[in-house]
Amino acid sequence: MTTVDHKKIGIMYSVTAFIFFIIGGVEALMLRVQLGTPDSTFLSAEAYNQIFTMHGTTMIFLVVMPLSAGLANYLLPLMVGARDVAFPRLNAFGFWVFLAGGLFMYSSFFLGGAPNGGWFGYAPLSRLTPGHNMDYWVFGLQILGIASLTGAINLIVTVINLRAPGMTLFRMPIFVWMSLVAQFLLLFALPVITVALFLLMFDRQFGANFFNAQAGADPLLWQHLFWLFGHPEVYILILPAMGVVSEILPVFSRKPLFGYQVMVISGIAIGFIGWGVWAHHMFATGIGPVATSAFSASTMFIAVPTGVKIFNWLSTMWKGKIRATSPMLFAVGFVTMFTIGGLSGVTHAIVPHDTQQTDTYYIVAHFHYVLFGGSIFGLFGGIYYWWPKFTGKLLSETLGKWQFWLMLAGFNLTFGPFHILGLQGMPRRVYTYPDGMGWNFWNMAATVGSFMIALAVLVFMVNVWKARKSPLVPEDPWDSRTLEWSIPSPPPEYNFAKIPVVTARDDWWHQKYEEDENGRAVRRKEMAPDVVALLGRRSSAVAVADGPPPPGGEGAGDEATTGTGSGEGDDTGDHTGDHTGDHTEHIHMPSPSYWPLVSSLGLPVLSYGLIYQYLPVSVLGGLWILGSLYAWALEPSTAPEEPEPELSSSTELAPVSQGTD
Amino acid sequence: MAAPTKTEEHGAAHGDAGGANHPPSTTGLSNEKVAMWAFLGSECLLFGALISVYLLYKGQDPEGAITPHDVYDIPFTSVSTFVLLMSSLTMVLALAAIQRGEHRRCRVWLLTTAALGATFVGGQAYEFTVFIQEGVTLSSSLFGSSFYALTGFHGVHVTLGVLMLLSLYSLSMKGKLPKERAESVELVGLYWHFVDIVWIVLFTLVYLIK
Ligand code: HEM
Ligand SMILES: [Cu+2]
Numbered sequence: 001m002t003t004v005d006h007k008k009i010g011i012m013y014s015v016t017a018f019i020f021f022i023i024g025g026v027e028a029l030m031l032r033v034q035l036g037t038p039d040s041t042f043l044s045a046e047a048y049n050q051i052f053t054m055h056g057t058t059m060i061f062l063v064v065m066p067l068s069a070g071l072a073n074y075l076l077p078l079m080v081g082a083r084d085v086a087f088p089r090l091n092a093f094g095f096w097v098f099l100a101g102g103l104f105m106y107s108s109f110f111l112g113g114a115p116n117g118g119w120f121g122y123a124p125l126s127r128l129t130p131g132h133n134m135d136y137w138v139f140g141l142q143i144l145g146i147a148s149l150t151g152a153i154n155l156i157v158t159v160i161n162l163r164a165p166g167m168t169l170f171r172m173p174i175f176v177w178m179s180l181v182a183q184f185l186l187l188f189a190l191p192v193i194t195v196a197l198f199l200l201m202f203d204r205q206f207g208a209n210f211f212n213a214q215a216g217a218d219p220l221l222w223q224h225l226f227w228l229f230g231h232p233e234v235y236i237l238i239l240p241a242m243g244v245v246s247e248i249l250p251v252f253s254r255k256p257l258f259g260y261q262v263m264v265i266s267g268i269a270i271g272f273i274g275w276g277v278w279a280h281h282m283f284a285t286g287i288g289p290v291a292t293s294a295f296s297a298s299t300m301f302i303a304v305p306t307g308v309k310i311f312n313w314l315s316t317m318w319k320g321k322i323r324a325t326s327p328m329l330f331a332v333g334f335v336t337m338f339t340i341g342g343l344s345g346v347t348h349a350i351v352p353h354d355t356q357q358t359d360t361y362y363i364v365a366h367f368h369y370v371l372f373g374g375s376i377f378g379l380f381g382g383i384y385y386w387w388p389k390f391t392g393k394l395l396s397e398t399l400g401k402w403q404f405w406l407m408l409a410g411f412n413l414t415f416g417p418f419h420i421l422g423l424q425g426m427p428r429r430v431y432t433y434p435d436g437m438g439w440n441f442w443n444m445a446a447t448v449g450s451f452m453i454a455l456a457v458l459v460f461m462v463n464v465w466k467a468r469k470s471p472l473v474p475e476d477p478w479d480s481r482t483l484e485w486s487i488p489s490p491p492p493e494y495n496f497a498k499i500p501v502v503t504a505r506d507d508w509w510h511q512k513y514e515e516d517e518n519g520r521a522v523r524r525k526e527m528a529p530d531v532v533a534l535l536g537r538r539s540s541a542v543a544v545a546d547g548p549p550p551p552g553g554e555g556a557g558d559e560a561t562t563g564t565g566s567g568e569g570d571d572t573g574d575h576t577g578d579h580t581g582d583h584t585e586h587i588h589m590p591s592p593s594y595w596p597l598v599s600s601l602g603l604p605v606l607s608y609g610l611i612y613q614y615l616p617v618s619v620l621g622g623l624w625i626l627g628s629l630y631a632w633a634l635e636p637s638t639a640p641e642e643p644e645p646e647l648s649s650s651t652e653l654a655p656v657s658q659g660t661d
Numbered sequence: 662m663a664a665p666t667k668t669e670e671h672g673a674a675h676g677d678a679g680g681a682n683h684p685p686s687t688t689g690l691s692n693e694k695v696a697m698w699a700f701l702g703s704e705c706l707l708f709g710a711l712i713s714v715y716l717l718y719k720g721q722d723p724e725g726a727i728t729p730h731d732v733y734d735i736p737f738t739s740v741s742t743f744v745l746l747m748s749s750l751t752m753v754l755a756l757a758a759i760q761r762g763e764h765r766r767c768r769v770w771l772l773t774t775a776a777l778g779a780t781f782v783g784g785q786a787y788e789f790t791v792f793i794q795e796g797v798t799l800s801s802s803l804f805g806s807s808f809y810a811l812t813g814f815h816g817v818h819v820t821l822g823v824l825m826l827l828s829l830y831s832l833s834m835k836g837k838l839p840k841e842r843a844e845s846v847e848l849v850g851l852y853w854h855f856v857d858i859v860w861i862v863l864f865t866l867v868y869l870i871k
Pocket of ligand 1: 028032059060117119368372376428450453454
């Protein structure tokens with residue numbers, strides 16, 4: 001509860017996000033059961049509204065964003081060669097605020113009804129909805145925004161300021177780059193929705209007029225503000241997944257990433273253009289022909305860097321020695337599904353097309369191809385890929401492949417038909433439809449498909465459960481390219497016993513391989529001295545001999561043992577005890593603290609007070625926050641006489657699926 | 662809302678005196694400073710959005726509604742603007758003092774800055790009460806809504822700044838603000854100057870331009 005270690009916090013983020021993924025998934029199944037047959041009475045209209053709003057809100061704010069944040073939290077410091085994030089306690093605070101926000105939003109189900117205005121909460125509609133449903137949405141998102149803002153600042157500072165010596169910007173792993181762009185988007189997009197939510201709150205709680213058409217308010221204000229946030233948000237969701245895929249494809253194609261620099265620049269370009277296109281969500285609102293054409297053009301324009309990325313991924317795989325492991329399958333699944341989603345996206349940029357499709361299932365198909373086929377597939381690939389880093393163990397390849405094929409089939413069976421239904425004119429956000437519209441068959445198919453997806457997720461959980469007992473594997477089982485694979489799995493609390501010095505992009509790869517006369521990569525016979533030292537040190541951490549040979553790689557098994565089997569690695573190995581002589585690097589890790597947790601709890605208290613307009617509770621919440629922040633500031637971050645951490649990490653690993661502390 | 666987090670973080674989280682805990686940063690700037698700049702960048706968008714809303718709704722009120730220039734008391738607001746501007750100066754003096762190790766003088770300037778900030782907020786509170794008496798409230802018109810949202814947000818920022826200044830003062834009293842941690846003062850100063858600059862923009866846009 002008090003940890004400030006970025007790796008534990010990363011895992012806490014991911015586990016929590018996964019639980020919300022299950023909840024959001026169950027909501028999706030309920031929607032599909034309702035829509036599977038015409039004139040269904042499984043859900044009432046009101047229940048349907050609440051569930052699809054919560055489904056969308058959950059998937060976006062409580063699943064994809066925190067899952068990306070979890071991966072970034074865990075991996076960014078490792079990938080840039082840092083001991084922790086820049087502000088460990090602020091990091092913990094971010095996690096607790098996120099959890100508080102999620103629980104706060106879900107508490108609405110028990111306190112009079114969940115939000116029911118769609119994940120975009122369109123005002124003026126949302127201004128007047130009775131009950132407190134939408135208040136929970138407004139305040140819940142506001143709390144989640146604080147979590148994201150602190151997280152974004154923390155990760156940005158980490159990447160900008162804590163890179164290992166030699167880790168120049170253009171040597172950073174591509175996942176670091178894409179996460180960095182996403183965090184910058186968050187930094188600049190969040191305040192806009194913060195303002196929008198505040199205005200809506202003033203309207204709802206204090207009778208302000210921002211969205212009050214009777215007072216002359218502009219009915220489009222909400223949409224402008226919301227989509228000025230909402231469109232960058234789409235890239236906040238997809239960029240980290242793109243980064244994950246760009247890490248996986250090279251490793252399993254045994255080739256460097258094709259066009260690294262172009263990849264980076266296109267990522268940045270997406271970040272910039274992402275701002276200029278918000279109004280393509282508003283073609284149907286009558287913003288006028290000039291605006292419409294401008295935004296149509298700019299929207300087409302964003303397809304360019306995206307297309308560049310897709311070609312680079314294909315070129316990376318082209319003529320590579322492909323290993324069809326589970327991470328690789330998910331990555332390839334990402335590329336194909338995302339391309340389909342991208343293509344249907346381009347059709348929206350064509351205005352006459354869009355006015356036909358808006359608010360039909362065609363749109364629902366489009367964004368699920370991008371968000372599910374894109375983000376979720378990419379992130380699952382990342383989970384499979386980095387699982388051995390998180391736990392020291394591999395997930396089962398067999399089950400992984402089952403999950404992938406089930407998910408791919410179920411996914412296309414669910415969302416493929418949505419295109420057809422959309423073109424047949426089935427509107428979205430309707431809780432039922434009459435018989436005889438010709439929609440029955442495809443709706444039933446989609447419902448069957450959604451249960452296949454659920455089955456695939458079950459397979460994943462079985463896989464995680466079974467992996468608890470699987471043997472430990474070497475720390476670099478995939479023969480990867482980036483720094484995090486050069487240290488034990490799971491990494492010790494201080495990450496790097498010695499901060500690495502980076503001399504090239506894919507530094508870890510170059511330490512293992514060199515080019516022969518024909519320009520082919522061959523294993524180095526003589527490793528650089530510090531690599532030998534590293535490999536030697538690692539032996540104490542992991543029982544390599546028991547591990548199965550890593551999948552796929554020819555002779556990868558002995559490769560991994562060559563360095564690791566050897567002795568104690570005395571030269572770097574003993575920071576414990578004496579730190580005199582040339583051992584200049586003292587490792588001080590920040591000490592645990594409960595102030596982040598305590599102060600985060602003040603936010604829901606404040607929000608309940610404001611929602612029910614009960615002043616004492618709001619005041620209590622406010623004082624709670626201020627007081628605990630002050631106490632936090634006074635608490636020293638590192639207890640001075642804290643013992644140095646033990647160097648050899650224990651081999652006893654807690655199964656991640658059970659959560660950590 | 663998150664403002665005090667970041668600035669109070671700097672004091673303790675990682676930048677403890679001496680800074681021997683982590684290798685020197687890549688950019689040579691401290692983590693805390695980069696974080697503050699990032700945060701202020703984010704704040705620009707916050708005020709940007711609020712200002713846009715205000716400008717969008719300026720002059721949109723139906724016939725007969727009270728217009729902004731019916732209620733503004735430009736001389737009064739000019740004085741409080743001047744007070745706020747002076748506080749930027751005293752903030753600079755506070756920083757210069759602690760950098761020279763003159764702790765007592767630093768505390769005096771910190772308190773003066775906080776007092777000037779509080780005066781400004783007090784003036785705003787007075788102004789708001791007068792306006793409300795004249796019939797401009799959050800719910801009376803579009804102008805009311807957007808005016809109070811915009812200037813109110815700024816007022817909250819100044820208030821948080823005052824709290825930070827008082828925190829610095831109390832840290833200094835407890836002897837927990839040594840010369841080596843002058844950067845804490847510098848960071849609060851950055852925030853303070855930002856809030857000042859925003860006010861100049863607001864004062865011009867909201868009060869001066871017809
Ligand atoms: C089992 C998988 C899923 C199924 C069967 C499913 C199904 C649905 C359905 C039926 C709707 C309601 C459409 C409407 O009435 O307009 C919907 C909305 C939505 N879904 Fe999913 N979905 C799934 C997964 C996801 C994932 C993984 C994400 C995002 C990462 C997502 C994001 C959304 C969003 C943003 C909405 C819009 C909600 C709104 O209009 O407020 N869904 N989904
Ligand atoms: Cu968009």
